[in-house]
Amino acid sequence: xxxxxxxxxxxxxxxxxxxxxxxxxxxxxxxxxxxxxxxxxxxxxxxxxxxxxxxxxxxxxxxxxxxxxxxxxxxxxxxxxxxxxxxxxxxxxxxxxxxxxxxxxxxxxxxxxxxxxxxxxxxxxxxxxxxxxxxxxxxxxxxxxxxxxxxxxxxxxxxxxxxxxxxxxxxxxxxxxxxxxxxxxxxxxxxxxxxxxxxxxxxxxxxxxxxxxxxxxxxxxxxxxxxxxxxxxxxxxxxxxxxxxxxxxxxxxxxxxxxxxxxxxxxxxxxxxxxxxxxxxxxxxxxxxxxxxxxxxxxxxxxxxxxxxxxxxxxxx
Numbered sequence: 261x262x263x264x265x266x267x268x269x270x271x272x273x274x275x276x277x278x279x280x281x282x283x284x285x286x287x288x289x290x291x292x293x294x295x296x297x298x299x300x301x302x303x304x305x306x307x308x309x310x311x312x313x314x315x316x317x318x319x320x321x322x323x324x325x326x327x328x329x330x331x332x333x334x335x336x337x338x339x340x341x342x343x344x345x346x347x348x349x350x351x352x353x354x355x356x357x358x359x360x361x362x363x364x365x366x367x368x369x370x371x372x373x374x375x376x377x378x379x380x381x382x383x384x385x386x387x388x389x390x391x392x393x394x395x396x397x398x399x400x401x402x403x404x405x406x407x408x409x410x411x412x413x414x415x416x417x418x419x420x421x422x423x424x425x426x427x428x429x430x431x432x433x434x435x436x437x438x439x440x441x442x443x444x445x446x447x448x449x450x451x452x453x454x455x456x457x458x459x460x461x462x463x464x465x466x467x468x469x470x471x472x473x474x475x476x477x478x479x480x481x482x483x484x485x486x487x488x489x490x491x492x493x494x495x496x497x498x499x500x501x502x503x504x505x506x507x508x509x510x511x512x513x514x515x516x517x518x519x520x521x522x523x524x525x526x527x528x529x530x531x532x533x534x535x536x537x538x539x540x541x542x543x544x545x546x547x548x549x550x551x552x553x554x555x556x557x558x559x560x561x562x563x564x565x566x567x568x569x570x571x572x573x574x575x576x577x
Contacts, residue, residue: 332421332449334362339447343440344370345430349447350403352421359410362424362447365403368396373433376404379441380500380524381426383408385457386416387521387529395433416530422455423448425524444524459528461492467569471496472557474503476574479548480532486540487548488532489574495523500560505533507554507571513543517553522560549576 334352341347346367353361366376374396381390389412394404406426413421424447430439463477477490495501504520519533533553540546555569 332360332451334447334449339445340428340442342442343430344368345374345376345440347376347428352424352449353405356407358407359413360408360421361405362408363403363405364392365401366394366396367401368398370439371398372439373397374439375431375433377429377431378406379427379429380444380522381406381408381424382524382527383413383424384416384418384420384422384455385459385526385528386418387523387527388412388416392428417458417460420451420455421449422452422457425527459494461494463490463492464572464574466491466553466572467555467557467567470557470566472501472503472566474555474557474569476553476572479551479574479576485532485534486537488534489548489551489553491519491521491531491533493521493523493529493531495525495527495529498525500524501566502558502560503529503531504556505553506556506568507552508533509552510535510540510543511545511549513545515539515543547576548574551575 332352332354334349336348336350338346338348346369348365348367350363350365353363368374376392376394376396378390378392381388388408390406390408392404392406394402396402408421408424413419425444426447427444428442430441431437432439461473461475463475465473466476467474473492473494473496475492477492480488480490482488491503493503500522502520502522505517508515508517515535516539517533517535519531521529521531523529533551535548551574552571553574554571557566557569558564559566
């Protein structure tokens with residue numbers, strides 16, 4: 261039996277070597293495709309009228325394409341220390357499976373078991389959905405991370421991460437009493453120097469007042485999530501605002517959408533407005549041909565009203 265297994269193994273190896281040799285010896289003729297570099301969104305020519313640009317003063321301008329996303333790194337350093345809680349950013353892992361991961365060491369030097377969360381996260385000025393719920397027992401440490409979705413970054417045209425901003429909230433584990441909360445923390449990467457920030461504001465202006473700009477950017481089709489309305493928001497205020505949708509109709513039928521986005525002070529957001537498949541099927545709606553939306557804007561922390569927009573129509577191109 262051992263001889264039989266050995267004979268089969270030698271035969272398989274001989275066939276594999278023969279196959280590899282035949283592949284490597286093949287001539288490189290006209291059928292071999294040429295390698296062409298992909299062109300990222302940041303390498304395309306920006307819109308002349310609809311792209312806002314901001315830059316840091318007194319720094320040399322460097323195009324966004326000057327550094328590939330994989331080259332962005334973060335030096336390990338303490339970013340928050342208060343009430344016995346210490347948080348150190350360790351690294352930015354650009355090779356994680358679902359997208360870049362910002363890794364932390366959290367140290368709990370209190371006599372309480374705590375949970376550390378992030379309240380908001382933004383990348384290059386764009387609000388990004390990311391989560392952190394880390395339990396750390398009294399006197400212990402924990403390593404954890406926030407993940408930055410690769411698809412979210414691509415949708416916002418982010419090919420290079422120049423900075424990440426976030427704020428932490430720390431609670432007691434047993435009572436959810438607040439222990440401490442950080443201010444907004446800005447973490448610069450190795451790509452930050454001279455980076456030029458750009459934001460695509462093209463589309464139909466739905467609201468522009470009280471320090472809030474809302475632009476609808478048409479109807480998007482996703483193979484898995486279905487059709488949605490793409491909405492861009494810029495919050496110029498000194499406090500976070502939340503934008504939701506009211507009095508929404510699709511092809512003349514009133515429907516409740518899935519849409520509510522909190523935008524930190526001075527930040528931008530790109531959010532999609534979806535509908536439940538069951539609601540669309542019940543009303544025999546196959547496509548979003550005409551969506552009417554009224555946007556409701558209020559301050560996130562106080563719930564004080566800011567404004568309602570006029571109704572805006574978003575139609576299929």
